[in-house]
Amino acid sequence: MTDYTDTIRSFIENEMAAPGTKVTLSPSDSLIDKGIVDSLGVQRLIAYLEKEFGVQIADTEIVPEHFETISAVAEFINFKLGAKG
Amino acid sequence: MDATTFTAEQDKFREMAMEFARRDLNPGAKEREKLGKFFEEGWRKCAEFGIPGITMPEEYGGLGLDTMTAVATMEGLGYACRDSGLLFSLNSHIWTCESPINRFGTPGQRRRYLPGLISGELKGGHAMTEPEAGSDAFSMRCRAEKRGDRYLLNGSKTFITNAPIADLLLVFAVTDGSKGFAGISAFIVEKGFPGFSAGRPLETMGLRTCPLGEVFLEDCEVPEENRLGAEGSGAAIFNSEMEWERSCLFAAHLGAMEKILEECVEYARQRHQFGRAIGKCQSVSHKIADMKLRTELSRLMLHRVAGLKSAGRRAPLESAMAKLFISESYVQNAGDALQIHGAYGYSTEFDFERNLRDAIAGKIYSGTSEIQRNIIASFLGL
Numbered sequence: 345m346t347d348y349t350d351t352i353r354s355f356i357e358n359e360m361a362a363p364g365t366k367v368t369l370s371p372s373d374s375l376i377d378k379g380i381v382d383s384l385g386v387q388r389l390i391a392y393l394e395k396e397f398g399v400q401i402a403d404t405e406i407v408p409e410h411f412e413t414i415s416a417v418a419e420f421i422n423f424k425l426g427a428k429g
Numbered sequence: 430m431d432a433t434t435f436t437a438e439q440d441k442f443r444e445m446a447m448e449f450a451r452r453d454l455n456p457g458a459k460e461r462e463k464l465g466k467f468f469e470e471g472w473r474k475c476a477e478f479g480i481p482g483i484t485m486p487e488e489y490g491g492l493g494l495d496t497m498t499a500v501a502t503m504e505g506l507g508y509a510c511r512d513s514g515l516l517f518s519l520n521s522h523i524w525t526c527e528s529p530i531n532r533f534g535t536p537g538q539r540r541r542y543l544p545g546l547i548s549g550e551l552k553g554g555h556a557m558t559e560p561e562a563g564s565d566a567f568s569m570r571c572r573a574e575k576r577g578d579r580y581l582l583n584g585s586k587t588f589i590t591n592a593p594i595a596d597l598l599l600v601f602a603v604t605d606g607s608k609g610f611a612g613i614s615a616f617i618v619e620k621g622f623p624g625f626s627a628g629r630p631l632e633t634m635g636l637r638t639c640p641l642g643e644v645f646l647e648d649c650e651v652p653e654e655n656r657l658g659a660e661g662s663g664a665a666i667f668n669s670e671m672e673w674e675r676s677c678l679f680a681a682h683l684g685a686m687e688k689i690l691e692e693c694v695e696y697a698r699q700r701h702q703f704g705r706a707i708g709k710c711q712s713v714s715h716k717i718a719d720m721k722l723r724t725e726l727s728r729l730m731l732h733r734v735a736g737l738k739s740a741g742r743r744a745p746l747e748s749a750m751a752k753l754f755i756s757e758s759y760v761q762n763a764g765d766a767l768q769i770h771g772a773y774g775y776s777t778e779f780d781f782e783r784n785l786r787d788a789i790a791g792k793i794y795s796g797t798s799e800i801q802r803n804i805i806a807s808f809l810g811l
């Protein structure tokens with residue numbers, strides 16, 4: 345099982361934080377509490393994950409558990425890639 | 430009309446929808462518009478025709494057809510139907526209630542609600558907007574508190590399409606106040622649930638035959654089995670709904686633009702002033718050329734996004750761009766058509782002024798034009 349934490353962290357830190365701000369996140373930081381991911385941000389994050397990892401994420405899978413932290417996102421991607429076989 | 434992206438069967442649906450609208454929906458439309466009267470009989474006929482069930486599964490009474498067929502039908506209705514409030518009411522029912530129940534519902538929820546929504550016996554809608562939370566919808570105040578096997582909903586909603594006539598609404602409420610947008614959940618609320626009430630229809634500038642109103646929830650009891658999706662998935666359900674609505678509802682606008690364009694060409698050819706057809710004046714012909722351009726670009730954008738949805742793809746950016754472009758093009762074309770027809774365009778005897786009043790709403794519902802630009806900018810990393 346590959347650990348995608350750094351790839352995902354890099355996208356979130358560089359692309360999702362407010363333009364011009366530098367953020368450093370730990371894998372367990374709450375992306376929602378820190379205001380990094382909002383309802384629109386989730387859509388951008390999903391578009392990125394689908395493209396980067398070649399997975400299809402169903403609307404029913406867009407639940408907070410999968411997007412609360414970088415670790416949760418990485419775990420979810422591993423699950424999706426595993427399911428893809 | 431030309432619509433090269435449709436198959437012969439989809440084209441047939443569009444033609445049939447046009448005929449149906451002329452025959453069954455247009456009689457009395459002007460009078461209803463004046464009075465702001467919902468066309469109950471027309472709703473029933475639309476359901477008989479199969480409109481609410483086009484893309485719905487056959488096991489619940491739907492036709493089980495693809496998204497492009499729904500778009501073709503809506504284009505045909507938009508072209509020929511003069512009761513645009515009824516079309517808007519139907520579209521809200523389909524994209525913001527029936528379709529999310531089909532996609533997010535449990536088998537039990539689908540069995541309970543889809544047959545009635547498809548047959549037209551039940552009317553639906555969704556309730557997100559609140560007096561203090563419009564574009565910033567996720568800052569809502571409406572709360573849902575878990576009490577045993579039910580939720581108690583408290584709050585109020587406003588500008589809710591179909592609220593005065595709805596049998597059920599998809600109501601969004603906060604289940605976890607500490608999580609922002611991730612603490613919002615969706616509930617299927619029946620009008621008969623204790624603590625639910627809807628206000629009288631609000632007076633509006635356009636879409637006057639579509640009832641729009643307030644909803645009040647006072648310790649409204651909603652059984653747990655009526656929560657749609659998991660707790661906290663309200664934002665995902667809402668975003669998904671909006672994506673579908675932005676991808677399909679605006680087909681009716683495209684149809685209306687096609688009709689208006691044809692009428693403008695016809696009028697510019699036959700109306701003579703200063704000894705020649707007004708279409709020979711470049712300021713008129715160029716206006717019409719730009720109308721044609723906006724109509725064709727709208728078609729390309731709409732068919733592209735509907736094609737993506739038909740293929741099961743996500744299209745948040747594409748649907749925002751299509752919604753923005755089509756709704757603004759419709760306002761522009763409706764205004765230009767009115768100008769080209771001069772005082773006849775301004776007169777309530779014809780449909781040009783109504784088209785303009787109806788068109789303006791499209792820049793507000795489904796997320797305002799400004800919010801669509803925010804979505805586009807966000808996808809560009811801004």
Ligand SMILES: Cc1cc2nc3c(=O)[nH]c(=O)nc-3n(C[C@H](O)[C@H](O)[C@H](O)COP(=O)(O)OP(=O)(O)OC[C@H]3O[C@@H](n4cnc5c(N)ncnc54)[C@H](O)[C@@H]3O)c2cc1C
Nearest residue numbers: 555556557558563564565588589590790793794795797799
């Ligand atoms: C015909 C019609 C039908 C509707 N049906 C429904 C329905 O069925 N269910 C439902 O829940 N709601 C419905 N609505 C409500 C609709 O969703 C809201 O009107 C819409 O989201 C805008 O909210 P608001 O009217 O409170 O305006 P506000 O959000 O107060 O906005 C006022 C102005 O400020 C602009 N603005 C706000 N924030 C920003 C920003 N961040 N950046 C740039 N500009 C901004 C807006 O674009 C707008 O021009 C309907 C509205 C209409 C007109």
